[in-house]
Amino acid sequence: MTQPPVQAVNLRRMFGDFVAVDNITLSVEKGEVFGFLGPNGAGKTTTVKMLCGLLMPSSGSAQVAGFDIATQPDDVKSSIGYMSQKFSLYSDLTVSENIDFFGNIYGLDNSRLKLRKEEIIKLTGLDGKEHVITSTLSVGWKQRLALGCSVIHEPRILFLDEPTAGVDPDSRRMFWDLIYSLAQKGMTMFVTTHYMDEAENCTRLGFIYNGKMVASGTPLEIKRTRMTGTIIEIDTDAPSDALKLIKPMESMDEVSFFGRLIHAVTTAPAGTADRTIKNIGQLLQQNGITVNRINTIPPSLEDIFISLIKQEDRQGGHQ
C-alpha cells in the first residue's frame, strides 16, 4: 500500500566522465535502520546528497518521503532530516539557540517549537545545558545535540552521513541507542558509515563500492549468502612471514591481516576446511613458525566486504 520512505531505481550520477554512483537501486522501509556502507570515495555521500535533493541524478529516479528528488526537491528537503559528520551546529550559539534556529528554519511555529524543544532536550539528555555555549560541549554532546537539531521537525527520514566519525566508543554506543529509539518511534534511519562494527547495528545494509551496490540485505542474509569461502583464522608469532607463505597456497582466495591475526579465505568446498587447516599448520611448522591457534571462524561483515571488494576488483580487471 504505502510507498517505502526511500526508494531509488537505477540512480546514477556522473561527474564529467567519472561515474560516482552507478545504477544504484535500493529501498528502505519505514522504521528501518539502513546502513549504507562502503570505503571512502565509494559514492556514499553522492548517493545521500541525491536522496536529500541536493544533487540531481544524471539518470534514474528516486522517491524520498513520497516526493520525487528531481522534480520536488523542496518537498524532499522539508520531509527529511540531515546530519553530517561535521555535526553542523553554530558553536557560538547556546544549545537552546541552536535548537530554536533549526526549528525556525524548518518552519515550526512557536508553540510546536516549545514542545519539540522539551522533547529533544529530554531525548538527548541535555537538560540543564540549555544555556551552555555549544563550543564548550564535549564531542559526544555536540553529536547528540546535532542529532536533536536534525530531527526538530520530526522528519519521516533521517539521513546520517558518517555520524560517528571521530567519536569515542562510549559516545558511539549512546548515539546508537538514540538512533534505535528514534527508529522505534517510526522514523526511518539512513546511516552511512565506514565502521564495519556499526554495520552489525543496522537492520538492513547496502554495501557500495566504486559506485556500485555490491551487496544488500540484512546482516544475517549477507553473511549467509555472500560469503563464498570459509575463513580460517591463524594466530602465529610471525604473521608477516606466515602471510607470505599462505598466500600462494592452492585454493586460497584472500589472505589478509586482521589485527595481529591472519584471516585466510579458502575457496575449497565446504567440509574440506579441516584439511586446509592441517596443510597450513604443516607449512608454517616446516618453516619454523610457531602456530598458537588455527581454526575456522564465522565470517564477520568486514570479512565479507573485503572479499566482495576483491571480487569486484577482479571483475573490474585491474588494481
Next chain:
Amino acid sequence: MKSHSLLRPVIKKEFIQIIRDPISLAVVILIPIIQLLLFGYAVSFDIKHVPMGIFDQSHTQESRQLIRAVTASSYFLIADNATSRTQINTLLEKGDIKIGVIIPPDFADDINADKTAGVQLLIDGTDANVGGVALGYFIAAAQGYALDITERVLNKQGGSGLLKNFPLLSQRLRIWYNQTLRTENFIVPGLIATILMILGVLMTSQSVAREYERGTMEQLIVSPVKVYELIIGKLVPYIVIGFVQVALVTLIAVLVFHVPLKGSLLLLTFTTFLFLVSAMGIGFLFSAVTKSQQVAMQMSFVGTMLPSLLLSGFIYPISSMPIALRIFSYVVPAKYFLVVLRGIFLKNSSISILMNQILIMILISVIVLTLCIIKTKKSLD
C-alpha cells in the same frame, strides 16, 4: 512555511552570532574610524611650510622683494639663510631643506639694467610630489614678482597706464566645489569608499566562509531555506553594520575634517545601500568560491584593498591608467561610490547627475548576487 518567515531566523541567528563576539564587532566599528583619522591626517597632497634655504648673494632690495614674494604664501618656510653655496648643498643633503634658492650677486644690477635676471633653484626630487608642487608654487610666486617689475620698468619708461592697454593674458581662476582646494575634502570621501569596501567584503566573506568551514552551510542548504533567503539573511546584518560605519565616518568627516556635506542625506543613504549590497555581495561570492576563511581573507585584501586604493580613482586618476587596468577598475564598486560620495559631499549632486554610478552599482549588485545564488546552489556538487 512562508518564505519570509525563513528569512527572519537566518537574520536573527546572524545577529546573535555578531553580538556574541563583541570584540570583533568593536573592531569592525572602530577600524573605519581609526583608519579615517589616521589616513585623513596623514594622507595629504597639499604642501605647506616646505623648508627652504636661501643663499642671497645680492643683498639688495630687489632680492629681498623676491624672497618676500615667494614666502608671502605659507607654502615655504625659510629654514636657513645660508652663507655659501656648499651650505645649501649640505642642507639639501641632510634633508633640512627641500628647496634651495641661490640669488646671484648681480641680481639687482641685471634688473635695473632691464636685463633678464637669473635665480638658481635646487630642489630635492626624492619626494617627487612635494618637489613638483614646490617648483610650481615657486615659479608662480616668482612670476608674480616678475610682473611687478615689468610694470615698474614700463612705468619708468614713461608709459604709465601702458600696461593697462597692453594685451596681457590675465587668468581668472575660479575653483568650483572645493574652493579652498583642501585635500581633506577630496581625500576623506575617497577614504570612506575605500575603507567601507575593504571591510564590507572582509566581514561578509569571513562570516560565509565560516559557515562552509564548520559545515553549517551544508546544513542550511539541506534545510527548506531558499538560497536567496540564505544570502539576504546573511547580508542584512552586515548591511546594518555598514550603515553604522557610514554614519560614524560621515560624522567624523564633517566634524573632524570639516568636509562640507552639501548634498541630500536621503541620497547618501540610498547610494550607501547600493554600495554595501554590491561590496558585501562580492564578499559572499569570494567565500562561496574559496570556502575557507583564510583564503577568503587573502582574496578580500588582494581583491579589494589594492583595487579600491589604486583603481577606484581615489589616489590616481583612472583616466591616466593603462587600458587593461582601466577595464578592471570598472568592476570595483568603490570606484562608483567614490564619485557618488564626492558628488554628494562637495557638489550637492542630484540623483540624475549620479544616475550612471547608481545604475552601475545596481548592475554590479544584481550580477554579483546572481553569481552568489548560482555558486551556492552548486557548492555541494
